[in-house]
Amino acid sequence: MYKKILLATDGSEHSKRAAENALHIGTCSSDSKIDIVYVIDHDKAKSHVLSNWNTAEIGDKHKSRLKDIEKMAKNSNVAYETKILQGDPGPAIVEYANKNKFDVIVIGSRGLNVLQEFVLGSVSHKVAKRANCPVLIVK
Secondary structure (H helix, E strand, C coil): CCCEEEEEECCCHHHHHHHHHHHHHHCCCCCCEEEEEEEECHHHHHHHHHHCCCCCCCCHHHHHHHHHHHHHHHHHCCEEEEEEEECCHHHHHHHHHHHHCCCEEEEECCCCCHHHCCCCCHHHHHHHHHCCCCEEEEC
16 A cells, blocks of 8 residues: 655645545555645745735745644644645656655645636646656545
């Protein structure tokens, strides 16, 4: 069974459903471990900082997106670790997954970008095409 699981998340509803599936897979083996990966996109982070330069909530936005998923992981009793990556989400997830030789990647079919609602999300598509392991895309 899958023991080394990468859960790619952005805090969207699809990624929360992906988390449920990853945690379910993780409970199948007592020595499973999930890496919860959140990618900060430089371009989006830059505009967020520029528009909120004088507020204390700059880092809070990213933390709040992970809060629910970390709570789910804690309640599941599956070993997990949270990793914050930087860069373009698709390539960053693929690079991290391939470098660390995961057994499976679990990712939501669509993220927070409303423009991608009509087709398979570009991030999940890039990950599925380029990862060296199975990819579970959750709707």
